[in-house]
Amino acid sequence: VKITQMTALDVRFPMPPGAGSDSLHVDPLYSFATCKLRTDDGLEGTGITFTLGRGNEVVTAAIRAFWPFVRGHDVAELAADLGARWRAWANESQLRWLGPHKGAIHLGLAAVTGAIVDLWARSEGKPLWRLLLDLSPEQLVALADFSTISDVIDEAGALELLRERRLPEAEIAAQLERGYPGYDTSVGWLGYSRDQLVTNALSSVGRGFRAVKLKVGSPDIATDADRVAAVREAVGPEILVMVDANQCWSVPRAIEAGRALASSDVFWFEEPVHPDDVLGYRDVATALAPMRIAGGEHVPNQVVFKNFIRAGAIQVAQPDVVRLGGLPEFLGVALMAAEAGIPVLPHAGETSQIHQHLILFTRCVLGLPELPLETIPHLAEHFVDPVQIVKGRYRPPTVPGIGAALQPDSLARHAATTEVLT
Amino acid sequence: VKITQMTALDVRFPMPPGAGSDSLHVDPLYSFATCKLRTDDGLEGTGITFTLGRGNEVVTAAIRAFWPFVRGHDVAELAADLGARWRAWANESQLRWLGPHKGAIHLGLAAVTGAIVDLWARSEGKPLWRLLLDLSPEQLVALADFSTISDVIDEAGALELLRERRLPEAEIAAQLERGYPGYDTSVGWLGYSRDQLVTNALSSVGRGFRAVKLKVGSPDIATDADRVAAVREAVGPEILVMVDANQCWSVPRAIEAGRALASSDVFWFEEPVHPDDVLGYRDVATALAPMRIAGGEHVPNQVVFKNFIRAGAIQVAQPDVVRLGGLPEFLGVALMAAEAGIPVLPHAGETSQIHQHLILFTRCVLGLPELPLETIPHLAEHFVDPVQIVKGRYRPPTVPGIGAALQPDSLARHAATTEVLT
Numbered sequence: 001v002k003i004t005q006m007t008a009l010d011v012r013f014p015m016p017p018g019a020g021s022d023s024l025h026v027d028p029l030y031s032f033a034t035c036k037l038r039t040d041d042g043l044e045g046t047g048i049t050f051t052l053g054r055g056n057e058v059v060t061a062a063i064r065a066f067w068p069f070v071r072g073h074d075v076a077e078l079a080a081d082l083g084a085r086w087r088a089w090a091n092e093s094q095l096r097w098l099g100p101h102k103g104a105i106h107l108g109l110a111a112v113t114g115a116i117v118d119l120w121a122r123s124e125g126k127p128l129w130r131l132l133l134d135l136s137p138e139q140l141v142a143l144a145d146f147s148t149i150s151d152v153i154d155e156a157g158a159l160e161l162l163r164e165r166r167l168p169e170a171e172i173a174a175q176l177e178r179g180y181p182g183y184d185t186s187v188g189w190l191g192y193s194r195d196q197l198v199t200n201a202l203s204s205v206g207r208g209f210r211a212v213k214l215k216v217g218s219p220d221i222a223t224d225a226d227r228v229a230a231v232r233e234a235v236g237p238e239i240l241v242m243v244d245a246n247q248c249w250s251v252p253r254a255i256e257a258g259r260a261l262a263s264s265d266v267f268w269f270e271e272p273v274h275p276d277d278v279l280g281y282r283d284v285a286t287a288l289a290p291m292r293i294a295g296g297e298h299v300p301n302q303v304v305f306k307n308f309i310r311a312g313a314i315q316v317a318q319p320d321v322v323r324l325g326g327l328p329e330f331l332g333v334a335l336m337a338a339e340a341g342i343p344v345l346p347h348a349g350e351t352s353q354i355h356q357h358l359i360l361f362t363r364c365v366l367g368l369p370e371l372p373l374e375t376i377p378h379l380a381e382h383f384v385d386p387v388q389i390v391k392g393r394y395r396p397p398t399v400p401g402i403g404a405a406l407q408p409d410s411l412a413r414h415a416a417t418t419e420v421l422t
Numbered sequence: 423v424k425i426t427q428m429t430a431l432d433v434r435f436p437m438p439p440g441a442g443s444d445s446l447h448v449d450p451l452y453s454f455a456t457c458k459l460r461t462d463d464g465l466e467g468t469g470i471t472f473t474l475g476r477g478n479e480v481v482t483a484a485i486r487a488f489w490p491f492v493r494g495h496d497v498a499e500l501a502a503d504l505g506a507r508w509r510a511w512a513n514e515s516q517l518r519w520l521g522p523h524k525g526a527i528h529l530g531l532a533a534v535t536g537a538i539v540d541l542w543a544r545s546e547g548k549p550l551w552r553l554l555l556d557l558s559p560e561q562l563v564a565l566a567d568f569s570t571i572s573d574v575i576d577e578a579g580a581l582e583l584l585r586e587r588r589l590p591e592a593e594i595a596a597q598l599e600r601g602y603p604g605y606d607t608s609v610g611w612l613g614y615s616r617d618q619l620v621t622n623a624l625s626s627v628g629r630g631f632r633a634v635k636l637k638v639g640s641p642d643i644a645t646d647a648d649r650v651a652a653v654r655e656a657v658g659p660e661i662l663v664m665v666d667a668n669q670c671w672s673v674p675r676a677i678e679a680g681r682a683l684a685s686s687d688v689f690w691f692e693e694p695v696h697p698d699d700v701l702g703y704r705d706v707a708t709a710l711a712p713m714r715i716a717g718g719e720h721v722p723n724q725v726v727f728k729n730f731i732r733a734g735a736i737q738v739a740q741p742d743v744v745r746l747g748g749l750p751e752f753l754g755v756a757l758m759a760a761e762a763g764i765p766v767l768p769h770a771g772e773t774s775q776i777h778q779h780l781i782l783f784t785r786c787v788l789g790l791p792e793l794p795l796e797t798i799p800h801l802a803e804h805f806v807d808p809v810q811i812v813k814g815r816y817r818p819p820t821v822p823g824i825g826a827a828l829q830p831d832s833l834a835r836h837a838a839t840t841e842v843l844t
Contacts (some may be wrong), residue, residue: 022513024513024518025515025516025518025519026515027515027516028515028516028519029516051516051519051520052515052516053516054487054514054516054517054518055484055516055517055519055527056488056521057483057487058483058484058487058520058526058527058530059482061479061480061483061522062477062526065476065477065479065480091446092448093446093447093448093449093474094447094450094451094452094473094474094476094477094478095476095477096447096473097447097450097473097477098473098481098525098526098529098670099524100696100697100720101696101698102521102524102525102698102722103520103524103525103526103527103528103529103722104480104520104525104526104527105477105480105525105526106525107520107525108480127727132799147672148672148696148699149548150672151672151673151674151702151705159455159776161610168480247522250570250572250573251573252572252573274522274523274570274725275522276523276524276702276723276725276726276729277725277728277729277730278700278729279729279732280573280729280734281730283573298522300524300525300698301698303696303698303699303702304698306701306702307697307698307699307700307701307702310701311701314594324539326776343455346557355754416803
């Protein structure tokens with residue numbers, strides 16, 4: 001079963017006013033740089049990388065750059081040796097200059113890797129989470145690339161971890177039965193008023209969610225503290241309340257803000273400073289302990305995650321498989337975090353679809369705690385198989401693949417460019 | 423004087439066999455994602471970003487993405503407030519998702535910023551180094567963006583540093599008179615044989631260079647140690663010999679290699695491990711001290727440089743203004759390094775042309791030591807005003823601008839794509 005065609009699409013969706021807005025990203029236009037791969041037996045796999053609109057054409061160009069390295073390959077052969085194949089793509093001798101392992105070229109690789117993983121899962125007739133749960137520790141280790149993280153974890157250490165941490169089968173069955181808890185970020189955009197936040201948070205709790213997240217980064221800290229306190233008062237002490245600064249603050253300002261927010265019993269404080277600032281995160285975490293510091297949606301690769309973990313800079317890891325270069329690197333991050341005892345809660349579970357699968361892997365195979373997974377529902381209508389959330393919990397997907405296929409009608413209406421490569 | 427036109431060119435040059443090869447970049451095709459900006463009074467500025475061939479089209483797409491934010495602006499107004507303008511471009515609310523501040527979008531910003539700085543210097547009728555030396559400390563500080571590095575240096579600290587460190591005018595005159603020392607990386611590509619290395623190194627010393635750099639990362643460490651020892655023996659104890667692993671090793675392997683190379687009196691050990699691995703670099707530096715660890719050509723932004731400096735992870739900083747997002751960020755890195763007492767030796771002085779200007783700034787204005795600046799001559803024929811090196815020393819450029827303008831004939835022959843935006 002050989003890959004015979006790539007279609008690269010630049011797809012941009014209209015957004016409701018204020019939706020998606022945060023301290024630095026004030027006017028997002030949710031978009032996907034999309035990679036569709038077709039095989040000679042007619043199977044189609046889809047991988048998507050999320051962007052905010054402008055620049056989506058740059059990531060789409062990066063997707064096309066990988067076509068010569070994927071073209072003609074057999075899906076099962078790629079899947080059986082995915083860690084090594086991925087390492088070769090990520091280190092392609094000319095393309096790697098654009099990173100290495102970061103920015104548009106890595107975002108493009110994520111979409112291509114996603115399409116390959118989707119093809120693999122579809123060819124096996126399984127949703128990705130089921131495929132991953134059915135693999136042996138040896139097969140899982142062959143999906144990762146330890147070359148840049150071997151000073152923290154290597155194949156042997158990963159095998160040991162995978163053999164030790166898997167939940168008993170009865171617990172896995174119970175987990176799948178009750179679904180995985182979510183929280184809805186769309187209640188708390190920075191562009192919403194204080195009253196709207198309270199109304200949205202109460203509505204979210206009414207729909208069964210047990211956690212809410214609020215954007216912070218208002219012009220003054222008192223405004224943020226007031227908005228968060230209002231929501232805490234409205235939802236009561238049992239609901240988790242998280243805050244997210246989306247990178248807008250300097251280190252001293254983040255520490256000042258964290259202190260002002262502590263009285264609202266904040267469960268985690270997300271992206272306090274620039275996402276590359278490992279030692280800045282550590283300073284914030286040290287100053288605000290025991291408040292948990294969360295980060296990772298903008299951490300570009302497993303090497304940077306290794307540094308965050310080694311430095312004690314984050315207490316919640318939020319890798320995004322479509323910012324990392326795809327499944328192999330997500331596994332590397334998840335293994336390092338699990339070994340360090342850090343929860344792994346991928347960024348935006350719903351927007352890129354694949355994270356609802358990966359959270360079942362980190363929960364059931366790595367035994368990580370059942371903390372809530374983000375959901376942002378603005379794009380649900382565009383997916384062929386959108387996330388199913390019942391009473392605040394993700395239902396395990398049943399359709400084979402990773403679930404990233406977009407509605408043909410949505411593509412027809414919203415694809416700015418479509419290029420077919422053979 | 424308003425900017426009325428952008429031309430984005432994807433230019434790729436043929437290379438001699440083996441030239442440019444290192445441990446991970448085995449077959450480079452030296453290329454420039456090129457930004458030309460034209461003003462309504464007919465002035466033209468050129469900024470270039472270096473890549474290795476494939477993927478150059480992705481960076482060229484990133485250049486085009488900045489056109490709406492540059493179009494119609496007045497050059498003098500941009501120049502007077504460049505730090506703040508640059509910060510706004512680097513944080514453009516949708517484009518920043520592709521980084522932030524890294525990868526193709528940041529490489530594209532570097533080319534655009536380079537073209538603006540070139541326009542500015544041309545409109546002042548000065549080579550960039552002269553323009554920078556003529557600015558007051560206050561004017562220099564207005565070129566930088568301290569928002570993400572204020573925990574290490576802010577405007578006030580930068581002003582103090584600039585007032586203290588400038589060389590006396592007589593020393594500046596003497597420095598300009600004698601030129602700035604270079605070293606020629608092209609003697610030591612990994613694809614060259616041991617005998618060729620020795621021949622090239624002796625030839626380089628014969629042409630007046632007092633330092634040579636050799637690529638390492640052979641399949642076994644003994645081979646590297648033998649190659650480096652042969653060159654050391656040939657050139658004698660007075661010539662500086664540096665080695666460059668170009669990121670190919672894991673932390674333990676880099677430490678093992680560094681120990682094997684120490685007996686050849688290596689002046690610095692460059693890019694021992696992955697360029698994002700701050701704590702890995704620190705581990706290597708600690709294990710190999712007093713051997714100097716050098717790095718920075720693949721460090722994407724001033725935030726990551728801040729972490730390298732804070733961690734004591736590098737003893738030589740090698741920022742590349744065309745990997746950083748341009749002059750404002752280079753200044754931030756140079757100021758942090760100068761304050762920490764770390765030499766600043768930009769990557770590839772000749773390939774991107776602008777570094778021959780910036781080294782005169784760091785030497786004369788920041789008072790940093792006169793250590794040699796890299797030169798890689800493979801592209802000299804394509805520049806309108808190529809670097810002038812006499813007896814191993816860069817002559818201060820005399821032509822107004824940054825010197826990145828390419829020969830019209832080279833563009834005609836080697837531009838894969840040319841797109842004009844108005």
